[in-house]
Amino acid sequence: MSRLTVLDKVAWEGRELPGDRTAALLRALVGAGPGGLSEDALVDQVWDDSVPANPRKALQVVVSRARSATSADVIERTRSGYRLSLAVSEVDAWALRPEGLRLAAEGRYAEALPLLERAARDDDTEVVTALLRALAGVRGVPAALVRFEEYRTRLADALGIDPSPELQALHAELLASDRPVRNGLRFDADRLVGREADTAALRVLVRTHRVVSIVGSGGLGKTRLAHLVARLAEQPVVHFVELAGVTSPEGVAIEVADVLGVRDTVAGRAVTLRPADLLTRLVDAVGTVPGLLVLDNCEHLVEAAADLVSALVTRTPNLTVLVTSRIPLGLPAERTYPLPELPPDEAAVLFAERATAARPGVVLHPAEVHDLVVRLDGLPLALELAAAKVRSMSVAEITRRLDNRFALLRGGSRTAPERHQTLLAVIDWSWNLLTEEERVALRRLAVFRDGFSLDGATAVLGHDAREVVTGLVEHSLVVVRETSTVRYRLLETVREFGRMQLVNAGDDALADRRLTAWAAELASQAGRRLHSPDQVETMARVREEEGNLVDVLRRGLADRDGPAVTVLYGVLAGFWVIEGSHAKVLSLGSAVVELLLSAPTPPELVAGTRVCLGIVGTNEMILRRAISERLLNRLRELGPGPEPQVASMVRLLVDCGVAAERQVERLSALGDDPDSTVAGLALLWCSHAYENLGNLAAARSAARRALDLCDDANGPWMRGTLSATVAGLALQTGDLVEAGAYARAALPVLRSLGAYEDHAQIRAGLAMLALHEGRLDEAEQIFDEVAAEDGAQAIFGGAMELMCGRAELLLARGETDAGLAAYAAAVATISERGMPGMQAVAFAPWVMFPRAALVTAFTRYGRSARGDRDGLVREARAVLGQEGFLDVPVLGCVFFALSVWELTFGDRSAGATLLAYADRFAFNRILPSFDWSWATSLAQPAQIAPGDPVQLREPLQALLRSLG
Numbered sequence: 001m002s003r004l005t006v007l008d009k010v011a012w013e014g015r016e017l018p019g020d021r022t023a024a025l026l027r028a029l030v031g032a033g034p035g036g037l038s039e040d041a042l043v044d045q046v047w048d049d050s051v052p053a054n055p056r057k058a059l060q061v062v063v064s065r066a067r068s069a070t071s072a073d074v075i076e077r078t079r080s081g082y083r084l085s086l087a088v089s090e091v092d093a094w095a096l097r098p099e100g101l102r103l104a105a106e107g108r109y110a111e112a113l114p115l116l117e118r119a120a121r122d123d124d125t126e127v128v129t130a131l132l133r134a135l136a137g138v139r140g141v142p143a144a145l146v147r148f149e150e151y152r153t154r155l156a157d158a159l160g161i162d163p164s165p166e167l168q169a170l171h172a173e174l175l176a177s178d179r180p181v182r183n184g185l186r187f188d189a190d191r192l193v194g195r196e197a198d199t200a201a202l203r204v205l206v207r208t209h210r211v212v213s214i215v216g217s218g219g220l221g222k223t224r225l226a227h228l229v230a231r232l233a234e235q236p237v238v239h240f241v242e243l244a245g246v247t248s249p250e251g252v253a254i255e256v257a258d259v260l261g262v263r264d265t266v267a268g269r270a271v272t273l274r275p276a277d278l279l280t281r282l283v284d285a286v287g288t289v290p291g292l293l294v295l296d297n298c299e300h301l302v303e304a305a306a307d308l309v310s311a312l313v314t315r316t317p318n319l320t321v322l323v324t325s326r327i328p329l330g331l332p333a334e335r336t337y338p339l340p341e342l343p344p345d346e347a348a349v350l351f352a353e354r355a356t357a358a359r360p361g362v363v364l365h366p367a368e369v370h371d372l373v374v375r376l377d378g379l380p381l382a383l384e385l386a387a388a389k390v391r392s393m394s395v396a397e398i399t400r401r402l403d404n405r406f407a408l409l410r411g412g413s414r415t416a417p418e419r420h421q422t423l424l425a426v427i428d429w430s431w432n433l434l435t436e437e438e439r440v441a442l443r444r445l446a447v448f449r450d451g452f453s454l455d456g457a458t459a460v461l462g463h464d465a466r467e468v469v470t471g472l473v474e475h476s477l478v479v480v481r482e483t484s485t486v487r488y489r490l491l492e493t494v495r496e497f498g499r500m501q502l503v504n505a506g507d508d509a510l511a512d513r514r515l516t517a518w519a520a521e522l523a524s525q526a527g528r529r530l531h532s533p534d535q536v537e538t539m540a541r542v543r544e545e546e547g548n549l550v551d552v553l554r555r556g557l558a559d560r561d562g563p564a565v566t567v568l569y570g571v572l573a574g575f576w577v578i579e580g581s582h583a584k585v586l587s588l589g590s591a592v593v594e595l596l597l598s599a600p601t602p603p604e605l606v607a608g609t610r611v612c613l614g615i616v617g618t619n620e621m622i623l624r625r626a627i628s629e630r631l632l633n634r635l636r637e638l639g640p641g642p643e644p645q646v647a648s649m650v651r652l653l654v655d656c657g658v659a660a661e662r663q664v665e666r667l668s669a670l671g672d673d674p675d676s677t678v679a680g681l682a683l684l685w686c687s688h689a690y691e692n693l694g695n696l697a698a699a700r701s702a703a704r705r706a707l708d709l710c711d712d713a714n715g716p717w718m719r720g721t722l723s724a725t726v727a728g729l730a731l732q733t734g735d736l737v738e739a740g741a742y743a744r745a746a747l748p749v750l751r752s753l754g755a756y757e758d759h760a761q762i763r764a765g766l767a768m769l770a771l772h773e774g775r776l777d778e779a780e781q782i783f784d785e786v787a788a789e790d791g792a793q794a795i796f797g798g799a800m801e802l803m804c805g806r807a808e809l810l811l812a813r814g815e816t817d818a819g820l821a822a823y824a825a826a827v828a829t830i831s832e833r834g835m836p837g838m839q840a841v842a843f844a845p846w847v848m849f850p851r852a853a854l855v856t857a858f859t860r861y862g863r864s865a866r867g868d869r870d871g872l873v874r875e876a877r878a879v880l881g882q883e884g885f886l887d888v889p890v891l892g893c894v895f896f897a898l899s900v901w902e903l904t905f906g907d908r909s910a911g912a913t914l915l916a917y918a919d920r921f922a923f924n925r926i927l928p929s930f931d932w933s934w935a936t937s938l939a940q941p942a943q944i945a946p947g948d949p950v951q952l953r954e955p956l957q958a959l960l961r962s963l964g
Contacts, residue, residue: 004070004084005092006030007118012070021046021062022069029075029084030093036076036083093118097127104130107203107234109137122154125164132170137234141178148174169288173318176236176289184240184259184294186227193353193380194346195225202229202337206292206320209335210313213323216339217476217491218426219381222324223296225339229322230294237291244297249304253278256293256308260285279308283315290318299326299475300433306331326430326476338476341378341491348373350380354387355395368395375402377491382423385409405496427497430477439501441468442477442490444511446498450547451481451489459518460511487544512555519545519552520564523571527611530574531645535715536752542575543754550588557591565595566608573615578717580758582619589616597630601638607646610638614649621663622688627653645714648678652685664689671702680709680718687725691732694888694922694949700729720749724762731765732889732924734932740769760789764801768926771805776812783809800830801926804850807857808928816861823854827868845890848875849924852890852897856929859901869901877960880953888949892921895956896930902963903938913959916941921949 005011010023017023028037028045037045043055052058063075063082076085088094100115116131128151136144148163148171155161162168192199205212206229214222230238241259246252262281286293293312298305306329309321313333323329328336342350348369355362372395376382386409389398401408410422431439444460445452457465469488472478477494481487490498502508522545529538542549549568556564569592576584593616601609613631620627636654640647656666667689670682683706690699707722727742743762750759767782786802803826810819827850851868858865876894879886896918902911915935923930945955 003090004030004074004086007092007096017066017069019065019069022066025059025062025066026070026084029082030091032083033094034083034088036078036081038081040081042081097124101126101130104134105204105208107137107200107207109134113138122151122158125167129167129170132167132174133234136174136177141174144174145171145178169318172288173236173290177234179236181237181239181291182231183238184242185230185238186240187231188224188228190357191353192221192224192228193350194342195221195228198225198337198339199228199232202322203232205335205337206233206322209333210319211309211321211323211329211331211334213325213328213334213336214339215325215328215336215476217326217379217494218430219379219423219493220339220341221380222339226294226296226322226324230292233292235290235292235320237289238294239291240294240296242296243301243305246301249301252295252301252304253282253308256295257282257285279311279315282312286312286316286319288317290320292320292322294322294324296324298323298329299430302327302329305329326433327474342373342380342383343378344370344373347376347378347380347383351383351387354384355390358388359390362390362395364395368399372399372402375399375492376405377493379491379493381426382409382493385423405493406500423493424497427494430475431497431501433475434477435471437468438471438475440507441465442472442494443498443502443505443507444514445469445472445478446490446495446502447508447511447515448490448548449495449551450545451487452548453485453487453544456518456522456545456548457488459521460514462514484540485544515548516552516556516561516564519549520567523549523567527567527571527574530571530578531714531717533713533715535578535717539575539578539753542571543579546572546575553588557588557595560595562595562599562602562605563608565592566605566612570608570611570615573612577615577619578753578755580755582622585615585619589619592616593628593631597634601634606638607641607643610635610641610650611646613638614646614653617653618649621653621656621685644675644677645681648675648681651678652682656685664693671705676709676711680706680711683709684718684722684725687729691729691889692887694892694920696729696733696889696922700726700733703729716749717753717755720746720753720755721758724750724758727762727765731768731926732922734772734925736769736772739765743769756789760786761801763789764805765926767805768801768808768928771808771812771928774812776809779805779809800826800846800850803829804853804927811857811861812928820854820858820861820863823850823857827851827854845887848872849890849893852893853927853929855897856900859897859904860929860934862904864901864905869898872898873960873963877957880957880960886950888921889924891949892918892923893930895921896923896935898963900935900938903935907963908939909942910959910963912939912942913944915939916944917952917956917959920944920952 003013004026006023006027010017010026017026024046025042028042032041039056039059043051043059046059046062047055067075073085076083084091086094088098096115096119100112100119103109103112104116112130113134116127116134120127120131122128132144132148135147148167151167152163155163163171202212202214202225214226216222227240230240239256239259241256243252243255246255257278260282262278262285295305295309302325305323305325309323309329310331310333312319313321323334328334341347348366351369351373352364355364372386373383376386382405386398389408393401398408406422406424410424431442434442441457441461445457447460448456452460454465454469457469461468469478473480473488478488478490481489499508502511522541526538526542529535530542532538549572553565553568553572555561556568569588573585573589576582592612596605596609596612613635617627617631617635620631632654635650638650640650640654652667652670655670656663664686667682667686671679671686673679673682683702687699687702687706690696690702703722703725707719707726710719710722712719723742723746727739727746730736730739730742743766746762747759750756750762763782763786767779767786770776770779770782783802783805804823807819807822807826810816810822827847830850831847851872855865855868855872858868872894876891876898879891895914899911899914899918902908902914904911918935919932919941925932945952
């Protein structure tokens with residue numbers, strides 16, 4: 001932003017400056033530019049005809065006033081006078097020129113024009129040139145020609161000279177533009193969707209580069225985009241040449257000559273021109289007038305096209321060439337523009353428009369459309385072919401049939417070229433341009449479902465893959481994705497084509513074996529490093545290949561391949577545990593356990609089986625509160641083994657796989673084990689158990705003790721997850737200081753490991769902390785940041801805290817109706833979403849907790865929420881009537897909600913008793929609505945019988961039955 005403005009009024013940092021002399025001084029210095037003016041020149045401009053008696057002294061006074069009104073260092077003394085010591089960007093008049101030139105260079109003529117008109121001076125050829133182009137673009141060529149004539153007249157009258165050669169060339173271009181040539185261009189019958197940014201970028205490129213290539217796979221819409229760019233081109237002469245029908249290299253120049261009107265005749269007689277003679281005629285036809293030559297579909301004749309383009313741009317001064325191709329030309333002057341697939345949102349718009357045109361009234365569910373366009377890679381041709389199928393099929397039916405997409409997606413627009421009539425023809429066109437080595441590579445690389453690295457490609461191809469993969473990238477059949485590493489992928493359509501070719505060639509068994517061997521070796525290496533100082537790097541490596549490893553694992557399960565399943569599931573399950581994706585562990589765990597327990601364990605698989613069964617058993621105990629007896633028996637047979645962490649896990653499972661009421665006792669005893677690895681893991685599990693029993697003090701103590709036993713030689717995860725555990729427990733009990741300290745210690749560890757769900761949950765906890773402390777803007781900012789995180793959609797990844805937290809934020813700001821509505825929406829969303837990988841249960845803590853918060857919030861603001869209150873009563877009775885596990889803190893929240901409701905709307909005696917039970921059950925205080933001081937202001941807790949929560953089922957059942 002400019003600090004000094006002089007164009008309209010003279011102002012400093014937005015404040016108008018007083019005094020005509022001060023304004024005149026500053027305008028004079030701005031007009032002089034960074035070099036400044038002499039004292040005499042400044043006197044002449046500041047006082048005009050009324051020069052003071054002592055002009056230099058008077059000038060010093062005005063300078064002093066200007067410095068006082070602005071800043072002491074704004075005006076500098078020079079040897080002969082004064083100058084401004086401001087940067088170009090700090091003076092509005094100085095900034096006009098660079099900003100106007102920048103906007104004009106980007107083709108943003110409407111924005112550039114007012115700046116250039118103010119900055120224009122007859123001695124600044126660059127600005128005058130940009131101004132004329134902007135005038136032509138905004139007001140039309142005639143306006144630019146009029147301005148040029150005015151400029152030429154002023155130069156002749158003042159200096160007796162002509163405009164510069166550059167401006168004379170521009171004048172010739174403008175004259176030609178007044179009678180533009182547009183040869184071979186087509187116009188769209190319907191809207192081009194999703195290519196606005198590509199169009200803008202290409203317009204800049206064809207303005208600033210001599211050779212531009214739109215490169216991409218078939219079906220992306222390169223031709224149609226090239227027609228649009230050509231129609232919008234500023235060049236007065238545009239020729240569009242279609243090369244798809246040209247079959248020989250020499251035909252390229254002949255086709256271009258035909259479009260440019262170069263005939264192979266001499267004196268009216270047909271002759272056969274030598275290539276050199278034909279090139280000479282093409283150069284003459286192009287001439288010196290700025291022109292755009294578009295060569296469409298060059299990939300099958302790329303060398304001939306490259307030779308012709310190179311010759312034309314080196315022998316003509318003002319020709320720009322725009323190429324569409326699946327392969328770059330490979331010229332030094334070439335600027336390639338890789339045309340991307342449409343992103344899902346824009347792909348959905350394209351599909352919806354075409355589908356509605358095919359069958360007005362078609363039902364388009366957003367989720368179904370999204371799934372379809374993702375499966376089709378955002379490829380416009382595939383989307384249009386699929387949209388045509390809605391005449392007789394639903395969107396869901398089309399998606400289901402995409403496994404045979406090449407048979408399904410055929411019969412496109414009658415106006416489309418034959419190679420675009422079917423999806424198969426599009427890919428087949430590129431396939432036919434490949435060498436045999438590239439074809440073998442493409443079909444074998446199709447075994448990678450989730451992209452690949454060069455190492456992976458080398459393993460599957462059986463030789464160094466760098467050169468052949470580079471070739472496939474050049475053919476736009478392999479897409480490069482670069483983040484922290486470079487990876488490659490086949491579009492789903494290309495991958496399925498390659499898989500089809502792989503099967504047809506009888507090459508699939510070999511490729512699959514190599515893929516399995518590569519995956520098993522990668523998993524074996526990762527397994528050795530997963531719990532080591534290299535944990536962060538190992539997690540990143542496994543994450544890159546997770547999709548491929550899971551794909552091979554599923555095939556191994558289907559083929560009953562015990563060795564592959566053991567090594568792959570062992571490392572993937574360990575990866576998922578660290579990542580916090582416990583549902584993934586369970587989703588495949590049953591099938592893995594069934595395979596591993598179906599026969600005796602071979603000696604070579606003992607170590608891997610121990611890891612797999614140990615991780616599944618641990619997750620069953622944590623999430624399902626029960627461990628398979630068959631699994632435990634096999635672990636007893638295998639024994640703990642030599643690896644310390646695996647041994648500690650197996651020992652805890654075997655020792656604690658007993659009745660739930662004895663688990664805490666066993667875990668507590670193992671927390672004092674002399675083996676620090678065993679003790680640390682036992683204390684972690686003990687902390688979770690104590691939390692579920694409502695003994696938060698014991699849970700915090702166990703977690704802190706476990707933290708003290710952490711060995712960073714096993715990687716940072718255990719320390720990070722224990723810090724997060726202590727933070728969560730502290731927040732539940734209202735210890736905000738400890739919660740903040742441990743949360744901040746956990747965050748960088750979880751982030752580095754990619755534990756995005758845990759990271760999002762801890763961030764949401766920090767937002768809750770800010771809410772409790774009244775820092776509402778900070779809480780909102782954190783909520784917004786959490787919502788953008790990868791893990792924020794998972795119930796255990798902050799989604800519940802995020803939705804409830806936003807409702808609490810609205811309530812804290814006094815927006816009561818909006819806050820209560822947000823609570824209702826949160827409960828509905830969480831109820832529908834469920835918990836992936838978890839069996840349906842009558843008591844769903846992740847639903848009961850936000851519903852209890854809703855009832856509490858509604859009650860506090862005088863709204864009864866009777867339906868939700870009755871639902872809580874029914875579910876609490878059902879839970880207490882079942883044997884087994886109780887999530888005590890969540891039940892505590894239910895009792896808190898029911899207590900304040902009864903105290904406000906119902907039986908106050910029952911309310912006071914429920915309030916005592918809420919305290920005994922250690923209700924979770926993470927949400928501001930669960931406010932103990934407010935609740936006790938309604939009534940003091942009643943006296944209740946002693947005993948831990950599990951022993952209080954019967955009196956609670958009786959109390960809840962009395963509520964009706």
